[in-house]
Amino acid sequence: MDSLSYKTSSLNAATVQKEWVVIDAQDEVLGRLASQVAKILRGKNKPGFTPHVDCGDNVIVINADKVKLTGKKMTDKVYVRHTGYPGGQRFATPADYLSRRPEFVIEKAVKGMLPKNRLGAALLKNLKVYAGAEHPHAGQNPKQIKLNEIK
Numbered sequence: 001m002d003s004l005s006y007k008t009s010s011l012n013a014a015t016v017q018k019e020w021v022v023i024d025a026q027d028e029v030l031g032r033l034a035s036q037v038a039k040i041l042r043g044k045n046k047p048g049f050t051p052h053v054d055c056g057d058n059v060i061v062i063n064a065d066k067v068k069l070t071g072k073k074m075t076d077k078v079y080v081r082h083t084g085y086p087g088g089q090r091f092a093t094p095a096d097y098l099s100r101r102p103e104f105v106i107e108k109a110v111k112g113m114l115p116k117n118r119l120g121a122a123l124l125k126n127l128k129v130y131a132g133a134e135h136p137h138a139g140q141n142p143k144q145i146k147l148n149e150i151k
Contacts, residue, residue, distance in 0.1 A: 011050040016043075019057045020142035022135070025106065026063040028147060029070055030094075034109035036147050037061065041114065041123045045150055054119065058126045060142055065102035065131040069094055079108070103129040 021040060025033055043049050043056035069077070079092045097104050106129050114120040128137065 009048050011048050011053050011055050013053065016048075016053060016055040018055075020060065020137060020140040021057050022060045022062060022142045022144045023147065024063055024133075024144070025061050026066040028067055030067050030073075030105065030109055033061075033067065033147065034106065034113055036150050037106075037110050037127065038113035040150065041110070041126055052119065054122050054126070056123060056126065058140070058142075059128070060135050060137055061106055061127070061129045062133050062135055063131075064106050064129050065098060067098075067102070067106060074098075102131045 023033070023037060037059050039045055040059050041056040043054075046055060049055060074095050075093055077094055079094070079097065081090050081092075082088050083090065094105050107124075107127065110127055111120075111124055114123050128135065
């Protein structure tokens with residue numbers, strides 16, 4: 001019997017081709033944006049996806065302060081944290097965070113869609129989020145992509 005004419009490629013850190021991409025978050029729905037960003041960070045949009053390797057691209061998200069939430073999530077959704085002291089539970093809404101630190105809302109949404117292990121922590125370092133339209137990564141020649149172009 002003849003051997004197969006194709007082989008399954010398994011990428012590693014040396015053979016992976018990483019790029020820089022820019023995504024504009026203006027008027028995008030938070031969850032839909034975060035799922036597409038997580039897919040790009042993970043590398044699932046590439047044909048050589050390998051689950052245990054950081055084979056995704058570096059993602060720059062601009063205009064994080066102009067992201068949308070559907071329904072009443074802007075006031076009804078609650079982010080909970082704890083200071084570590086007795087009675088130290090603190091609550092905040094996305095509206096609070098968008099006024100103070102808009103990058104947090106996108107980072108938190110994307111982090112929840114990545115693996116909960118060392119690989120997920122490494123992938124999160126490839127995400128750069130900025131509140132305005134400018135970013136300091138022009139030297140990497142990032143390519144602008146639209147969310148509906150991602151497969």
